[in-house]
């Protein structure tokens with residue numbers, strides 16, 4: 001019996017690459033045609049929505065929730081494809097075109113699976129934990145500026161709001177770990193909380209640095225200040241280390257390899273979601289990938305000029321930059337091995353916190369001038 | 370619980386497509402969608418028992434790549450759909466495997482990989498080896514060989530997918546009598 005080994009064929013790879021390129025170009029072309037559509041015909045409708053705050057709020061929430069749920073379908077596919085390419089495999093291939101239906105199949109299957117609650121679990125905590133970890137993620141999307149107009153709620157204290165809300169993920173993770181009444185779960189939950197809270201400090205420092213430079217906490221204003229030069233270019237001596245620290249902390253908060261200790265398969269079966277099956281587990285996954293998109297989007301907002309870019313419409317630029325940053329995160333994830341727990345905590349408190357303090361002080365000096 | 374013997378045909382799939390202005394909507398029976406989803410996302414439990422496990426790992430590794438069929442290995446039984454018993458099962462090990470099987474949520478499937486897991490293999494005369502895992506868990510697919518080549522295992526997985534596509538959505542595999550519908554993959558089978 002012989003098997004055709006696709007990966008060894010150069011022409012096949014080239015075909016795959018150019019196929020992807022063509023699809024990306026088509027998506028961009030369609031997106032750039034959108035502003036030409038007769039949007040003015042919608043004006044009466046938009047006026048009506050604008051006059052009713054409850055309807056307005058409902059519609060915005062509807063759009064945000066759907067965006068979060070749907071883009072995750074794509075992101076998970078991308079992650080698996082990316083992992084495949086990194087390991088000289090093909091990744092999902094036979095479900096739908098190039099495996100695009102894979103995540104949909106996974107989601108439907110998880111939805112239909114038996115929902116097990118362990119006999120000795122704390123039922124209420126167990127049931128509420130997935131939502132506790134998903135809600136903060138959903139809330140942070142409300143202030144993510146896709147463009148000057150495409151922001152669900154332009155909150156004056158946007159950056160502070162993000163910091164305040166996103167840390168609550170820890171609550172959900174700890175609830176999951178405690179509620180399942182399983183030793184691996186509680187260990188995973190405790191690790192996740194320790195890691196989340198300690199990496200929050202350098203991360204907040206770096207957000208504060210950008211806020212100091214742009215004199216505002218509103219996400220929209222932060223981007224508007226970068227109309228001519230991205231922060232990372234304008235203040236490169238401080239912003240490049242700031243971005244690197246931010247990226248490291250973001251990876252740690254997302255529990256992604258090299259920092260995926262809370263879910264380390266070789267030590268704790270599956271960490272805090274060991275006892276979760278079916279739909280509840282899918283919520284954890286959803287939260288993780290939505291969080292991933294948000295962290296990348298937040299980094300783009302803070303350092304890479306948000307929606308600014310030539311020719312293409314702002315929304316496309318923002319999404320493109322975010323996707324590139326997500327790919328960088330995946331690249332790191334599938335390259336580096338996992339750290340040990342003491343290394344992770346030591347790295348944060350002995351290296352990142354001092355460096356971030358120094359970077360912040362220099363930023364403050366620059367801002368004083 | 371009845372088993373639907375009818376696999377999905379091209380014509381049936383065409384009949385689900387409903388043209389609407391500017392594209393098409395697809396309306397399919399829930400059962401078919403469920404079968405499609407289950408069949409295409411078989412997550413497997415990460416565990417290996419002996420020499421066959423090496424072959425199972427190489428099936429998941431780059432050259433054969435199980436991820437193409439949407440198969441990934443999950444560490445916890447709560448998130449797994451299929452259990453690949455790869456290798457011999459000693460009498461001491463059997464209760465743990467049974468326990469892992471019981472911890473998996475429905476619907477769940479078992480693939481017995483290799484001569485040992487199917488019927489005892491080279492250790493058939495030993496007193497410490499269970500003569501086939503179907504003594505304590507219901508097996509869906511038997512893949513023979515010592516060890517089976519990765520192509521054989523993939524063949525078994527595809528046969529299992531076929532079976533899921535025909536199965537009633539509400540089938541509970543834990544209750545099922547063993548040997549009901551054995552699928553045997555092997556050199557002479």
Ligand code: SF4
Nearest residue numbers: 420456483484485515
């Ligand atoms: S069938 Fe052969 S290769 Fe597989 S576990 Fe038994 S002895 Fe080892």
